[in-house]
Amino acid sequence: MARRTPEGPPPPLAVQKLRIRYAKRGRLRFSSTRDFARALERALRRAGVPMAFSAGFHPHPKISYANAAPTGTASEAEYFEISVTERVDPEAVRVALDEALPPDLDVLEVVQAGPGSLAERLEASVWRLEMRGVTVETLAYAVERFLEVEVAEVTRMFKTGAKTFDVRSAVVSMVATESEDASCAILQMVVRHTTPSVRPDDILTALHAVTELKPPVPPLVTRLAQGPLLTAAAGVADPLAADKEAVGS
Amino acid sequence: MHTRTAGDSLFPALEPLLEQVSKPIQYVGGELNSTVKDWDCGGDVTVRWALMYPDAYEVGVPNQGSMILYEVLNERPDVLAERTYAVWPDMEALMRADAVPQFTVDAHRAVGDFDVLGISFSTELGYTNLLTALDLAGIPLHARDRRDGDTIVIAGGHAAFNPETIADFVDAAIIGDGEEAVLMVSDHIAAWKSEGMPGGRRELLLRLARTGGVYVPEFYDVTYLPDGRIQRIAPTEHGVPWRVSKHTVMDLDAWPYPKQPLVPLAESVHERMSVEIFRGCTRGCRFCQAGMITRPVRERSITGIGEMVEKGLAATGFEEVGLLSLSSADHSEIADLTKGLADRYEGTQTGLSLPSTRVDAFNIDLANELTRNGRRSGLTFAPEGGSERIRKVINKMVTEEDLITTVSAAYGAGWRNVKLYFMCGLPTETDEDVLQIAELAKRVIETGREVSGRKDIRCTVSIGGFVPKAHTPFQWVGQLSAEDTDARLEKLRNAIRADRRFGSSIGFRYHDGKPGIVEGLLSRGDRRVGAVIEQVWRDGGRFDGWSEHFSYDLWMASADTVFGASEWPIDVDWYTTRDREESEFLPWDVIDSGLDKEWLWQDWLDSLDETEVDDCRWTPCFDCGVCPQFGTEIEIGPTGKTLLPLTVLGAGKAAMAEAHTHA
Numbered sequence: 001m002a003r004r005t006p007e008g009p010p011p012p013l014a015v016q017k018l019r020i021r022y023a024k025r026g027r028l029r030f031s032s033t034r035d036f037a038r039a040l041e042r043a044l045r046r047a048g049v050p051m052a053f054s055a056g057f058h059p060h061p062k063i064s065y066a067n068a069a070p071t072g073t074a075s076e077a078e079y080f081e082i083s084v085t086e087r088v089d090p091e092a093v094r095v096a097l098d099e100a101l102p103p104d105l106d107v108l109e110v111v112q113a114g115p116g117s118l119a120e121r122l123e124a125s126v127w128r129l130e131m132r133g134v135t136v137e138t139l140a141y142a143v144e145r146f147l148e149v150e151v152a153e154v155t156r157m158f159k160t161g162a163k164t165f166d167v168r169s170a171v172v173s174m175v176a177t178e179s180e181d182a183s184c185a186i187l188q189m190v191v192r193h194t195t196p197s198v199r200p201d202d203i204l205t206a207l208h209a210v211t212e213l214k215p216p217v218p219p220l221v222t223r224l225a226q227g228p229l230l231t232a233a234a235g236v237a238d239p240l241a242a243d244k245e246a247v248g249s
Numbered sequence: 250m251h252t253r254t255a256g257d258s259l260f261p262a263l264e265p266l267l268e269q270v271s272k273p274i275q276y277v278g279g280e281l282n283s284t285v286k287d288w289d290c291g292g293d294v295t296v297r298w299a300l301m302y303p304d305a306y307e308v309g310v311p312n313q314g315s316m317i318l319y320e321v322l323n324e325r326p327d328v329l330a331e332r333t334y335a336v337w338p339d340m341e342a343l344m345r346a347d348a349v350p351q352f353t354v355d356a357h358r359a360v361g362d363f364d365v366l367g368i369s370f371s372t373e374l375g376y377t378n379l380l381t382a383l384d385l386a387g388i389p390l391h392a393r394d395r396r397d398g399d400t401i402v403i404a405g406g407h408a409a410f411n412p413e414t415i416a417d418f419v420d421a422a423i424i425g426d427g428e429e430a431v432l433m434v435s436d437h438i439a440a441w442k443s444e445g446m447p448g449g450r451r452e453l454l455l456r457l458a459r460t461g462g463v464y465v466p467e468f469y470d471v472t473y474l475p476d477g478r479i480q481r482i483a484p485t486e487h488g489v490p491w492r493v494s495k496h497t498v499m500d501l502d503a504w505p506y507p508k509q510p511l512v513p514l515a516e517s518v519h520e521r522m523s524v525e526i527f528r529g530c531t532r533g534c535r536f537c538q539a540g541m542i543t544r545p546v547r548e549r550s551i552t553g554i555g556e557m558v559e560k561g562l563a564a565t566g567f568e569e570v571g572l573l574s575l576s577s578a579d580h581s582e583i584a585d586l587t588k589g590l591a592d593r594y595e596g597t598q599t600g601l602s603l604p605s606t607r608v609d610a611f612n613i614d615l616a617n618e619l620t621r622n623g624r625r626s627g628l629t630f631a632p633e634g635g636s637e638r639i640r641k642v643i644n645k646m647v648t649e650e651d652l653i654t655t656v657s658a659a660y661g662a663g664w665r666n667v668k669l670y671f672m673c674g675l676p677t678e679t680d681e682d683v684l685q686i687a688e689l690a691k692r693v694i695e696t697g698r699e700v701s702g703r704k705d706i707r708c709t710v711s712i713g714g715f716v717p718k719a720h721t722p723f724q725w726v727g728q729l730s731a732e733d734t735d736a737r738l739e740k741l742r743n744a745i746r747a748d749r750r751f752g753s754s755i756g757f758r759y760h761d762g763k764p765g766i767v768e769g770l771l772s773r774g775d776r777r778v779g780a781v782i783e784q785v786w787r788d789g790g791r792f793d794g795w796s797e798h799f800s801y802d803l804w805m806a807s808a809d810t811v812f813g814a815s816e817w818p819i820d821v822d823w824y825t826t827r828d829r830e831e832s833e834f835l836p837w838d839v840i841d842s843g844l845d846k847e848w849l850w851q852d853w854l855d856s857l858d859e860t861e862v863d864d865c866r867w868t869p870c871f872d873c874g875v876c877p878q879f880g881t882e883i884e885i886g887p888t889g890k891t892l893l894p895l896t897v898l899g900a901g902k903a904a905m906a907e908a909h910t911h912a
């Protein structure tokens with residue numbers, strides 16, 4: 001017997017792809033990637049974005065997520081792509097989607113996708129850690145020790161079991177600075193995206209192993225940016241720059 | 250030590266803990282359509298409710314009842330309501346270590362700062378979680394130890410129809426529909442506050458008790474007979490009624506709540522928007538407490554439902570709508586409704602679902618309508634009893650032929666799996682009645698293979714132990730013991746497995762008899778059971794509805810200690826497996842659910858005679874007592890109206906269209 005296929009016409013085709021940057025702020029830093037995905041799908045429906053869907057009995061909106069920040073970390077630079085079935089004005093989508101998402105999940109930029117893969121442009125992240133209860137002197141000393149070592153291994157549990165990997169080689173730069181609050185130093189670092197990915201908490205674990213540094217309360221972690229790694233300035237570039245240029249030209 | 254002003258946010262203290270717990274998102278609030286109001290939104294007479302669903306956030310957040318009350322209360326300018334849920338043990342440990350009190354998820358305010366803690370008890374298995382919340386909130390566990398300024402603890406929901414079991418811990422219980430009742434309570438609190446809170450909490454509780462619709466256990470004295478039975482429960486204060494009435498909301502169209510359903514970020518057990526299409530059920534299934542206590546039937550009109558669906562989808566973006574009630578296919582205009590909605594939402598990727606449907610061919614048509622373009626994976630039916638005889642006992646008027654006709658229609662229409670729900674331990678039941686389930690399942694598979702022409706169709710038998718409940722014709726009957734339940738289920742499982750031709754196509758899921766005994770103890774308990782709950786809780790009992798947390802042994806050990814030390818010959822069996830006589834004073838007799846006790850007893854006798862009772866929606870009133878008692882009446886259609894086509898979703902599209910393509 002033939003397999004049942006859905007009746008009716010096939011879903012409309014995608015005519016445009018959008019790349020979107022959003023921020024995860026405040027208490028919503030405790031949302032997970034799955035939480036965001038659910039909220040986004042509903043927001044897209046509420047906003048009336050003409051989403052493209054996959055075919056089949058369980059049509060899914062065409063969304064692809066790139067390299068999401070872990071649960072508990074805030075971010076100013078999260079990315080995903082969507083496909084739509086009618087051409088839309090990216091700025092109008094930004095406004096509508098931002099309105100439809102809960103406060104603290106803020107849509108910052110929407111651009112029409114140019115050629116090339118977004119995921120491949122996300123080579124590294126800039127992280128900022130507010131180390132509450134740590135003075136800048138203590139932190140600077142720890143950073144210095146850490147940068148001296150060539151290998152700093154940590155062990156983390158994965159679905160497949162415990163894995164030990166080096167985090168030092170992923171750290172492109174790391175600096176300690178002071179904040180307005182003397183009891184809270186700032187750790188800023190550029191970390192290359194590797195497999196397994198090196199997360200800020202892996203680096204904290206390594207810092208602790210190498211230098212004994214242990215903040216009394218968990219630091220507030222924010223991803224400030226991610227994009228192509230600029231080797232010269234040890235920072236990252238705007239991953240959407242190429243898309244913006246493509247539209248401008 | 251730092252000082253905190255009432256209503257301040259606890260979030261700064263909570264935040265470091267969130268880094269260390271599982272699923273922190275459940276504690277942060279900020280759900281779409283949630284509300285945070287100014288602590289003094291009503292000035293000096295602001296009435297503040299903390300509403301608790303005493304289970305995990307993922308179970309509590311989609312609960313209809315709590316969501317309704319949250320919205321109804323917050324619509325009042327001088328009232329604010331926030332939500333709180335049971336925290337998981339990992340969070341509880343951290344909160345204790347850091348002295349962080351029970352908090353609301355909306356503005357992270359301390360529950361102890363609120364005037365009222367309103368708890369929604371849909372199930373008795375939430376009682377230990379109440380104690381955790383009270384303790385974490387710094388509210389004295391026992392109502393008698395609470396003083397002026399302490400939060401007033403009010404229980405509601407279906408389990409509150411027997412409030413005696415939790416009489417030690419609650420200041421009041423409100424029975425029945427909450428929409429109007431919570432506003433009434435708010436009015437009393439506001440008035441009492443504006444008068445300068447004369448007489449303190451006692452005076453306020455007295456005023457509430459004297460309305461006749463609020464049960465305040467403290468104002469009732471229970472006396473016992475030497476054999477442990479209750480002699481009587483009598484009011485101790487002037488003006489407090491002997492029996493407290495349930496509340497009934499009439500004209501559901503006037504109460505279209507929730508208008509703005511909450512949409513959590515976190516995953517929950519109910520990932521869809523729900524519209525209650527009617528309340529109450531008069532099918533008269535004798536085991537069903539929900540049906541008995543929510544009479545009479547009150548329908549929402551087809552147009553009222555259409556409007557709620559439209560607004561709710563716009564407010565939430567949910568991809569599925571559930572048309573809920575106790576027996577959804579019984580709505581007088583269900584065919585027009587499902588067709589109308591399916592037409593309206595055609596092509597918008599919006600799913601419709603109709604849980605709680607009965608076994609009949611008509612419902613297959615409905616199900617087919619609802620899945621017009623979708624996959625037909627599983628359909629669920631609840632014959633509840635395996636044999637024709639036992640179905641007469643419980644008044645589930647479904648014949649084996651009905652069932653077979655229905656399932657063959659289902660398999661014929663392309664459905665692959667039919668789930669069948671049953672109960673074990675029904676009154677008068679024997680092994681034979683239960684083994685009949687295996688025969689039924691085999692016939693289902695046989696018929697299914699015939700009509701579909703396929704071998705891969707399945708049927709799943711799901712079965713759990715029956716727990717007799719208050720305010721039903723089975724309220725007097727002894728519950729089947731856990732051992733006997735398990736033995737019967739084992740026989741059934743063997744009978745299914747042993748069948749060579751069909752056994753492999755029949756799935757078998759069952760719940761063992763032990764949790765049912767605890768549920769039985771709590772649902773037909775009296776005040777003396779409170780000490781058992783407390784003992785269990787002190788020994789670490791939490792989340793009793795979760796098999797990974799539930800401990801039967803802990804409950805039995807605590808019950809032995811408490812009852813063993815009591816002056817009466819009572820034990821768990823006495824509360825659960827014992828048959829009661831008609832004349833026995835039952836703990837919940839102080840609650841007037843409208844059902845006439847004599848009618849209930851007659852229905853019990855009819856049950857023993859295997860006499861069936863019709864539905865009063867289509868046959869004359871059979872005098873259950875509810876309507877005359879409360880001056881209510883059945884409210885059903887048809888209205889004759891239909892749903893007009895509508896531009897429903899994606900209204901924002903036009904604004905988004907690329908400007909130059911329209912130039």
Ligand code: B12
Pocket residue numbers: 304308312313314315317318366367368369370371372403404405406407408423425426427428430431518519520523525539571573574575604605794
């Ligand atoms: C009918 C029903 C269903 C129906 C319809 C639901 C509905 N209408 O909301 C259906 C079949 C859809 C359903 C589904 C589920 N259900 Co159900 N359901 C029930 C049932 C029997 C009645 C609920 C009901 O009528 N709600 C209607 C609302 C409006 O009424 P209400 O909640 O009672 O609230 C009113 C009053 O009681 C009062 N009130 C309530 N609280 C308070 C508090 C105060 C202070 C006051 C004053 C008044 C007050 O005011 C409210 C408004 O009038 C309850 C058991 C029960 N006895 O309550 C279980 C129950 C809520 N369901 C339960 C479960 C587990 C589920 C499912 C998750 C099952 C599953 N595993 O799939 C699903 C959920 C989603 C899904 N995946 O489909 C459990 C919850 C367990 C728990 N730990 O809390 C319950 C308790 C049954 C049980 N004993 O296990 N359910």
Ligand code: SF4
Pocket residue numbers: 531544545546865866870871872873874875876877882883
């Ligand atoms: S009083 Fe009569 S009409 Fe009303 S619910 Fe009972 S049986 Fe039905």
